[in-house]
Amino acid sequence: MEIDIQKKVLEVNDTEADSNRKYFKDKNVFVLNMMSSPGSGKTEILCRTLAKLMPGVRVGVVVGDICTTNDADRLEVTGAKVTQINTDQFGGDCHLAAHLIIASAKQLGCEDLDLLIVENIGNLVCPAEFDIGEDTKVVVLSVTEGEDKPLKYPLMFRVADVAILNKIDLLPYLDFDAKLVVDNMKQVHPHLPVFEMSAKTEEGFESWIEWVKIKVFEKTGK
């Protein structure tokens, strides 16, 4: 006997993500999901970004890692409201799911925020699959990772709304073709905006900051 089902397996997460999106709309907060492989410099980008945005833009951060509060400790120094999600002590999930985000957002309190940034778990595969109710997905790639990463992980670069190519201060010391990596990103996602920058030296940082401010304003009017 065959029983018809016709269901999306990730329907539970998708429903929760839609509910998150409604919650963030009600709270009038713009939500940005930052994804990358481990070590691309997400936390350093965020530390510098928070320093430049605050106090004009009120920012909260949800940080996901399998283990440790190292990232949250670094981000708290900026004065932003930060909460850390550890998916497990050793091992655990490879991505943040929608239900974890809403619990953390409520713990942070979104009432006095203009921008909520989710620093996802370092992984170029799984976080691309899971909607968390964000407004915009940002993928970070650093110049030490190889030019072909966008071709190897196409889903991540397909779902991203914007990309950051980080650590460009290292280019003089590497055999890395920055034009090729951007070309590869555009093979996967032809109109993908790419910010080429260095969080360390803040070269190319201003256009990223301006972009964030515009996106926050477009949604919240703040």
Added chain:
Amino acid sequence: MHEMGIAQQLVQIALDAIPQDIENPKVEKLNLRIGKLASVVEHSLTFCFEIITKDTPLETARLDIEVVPVRVHCKSCDNEWEVTGPVFKCPFCENGEVELLTGREIEITSLELTE
């Protein structure tokens, strides 16, 4: 890497779909549709599924997976085609305003019970 979570969802959906009035149900097959662009590794999913279905009505069930190709549509020239590599640029008009039609599915379509 998240195949265990997907397997758990699969089991939940399948168990909920079995009519309650059937005594000692045994599922023979679960029919799935998984897009080529979905981040699911078939043998990992099968492995996880086998582990968590022990001592359940799904214990002997096998996963029958229909692989859904990646098809895209170009909003600029209305062309539709199947993408077989990581390149999504429209081969006809060279524009990039492409939208994904299929390829990200992770769906359970039906289950088959042993008579």
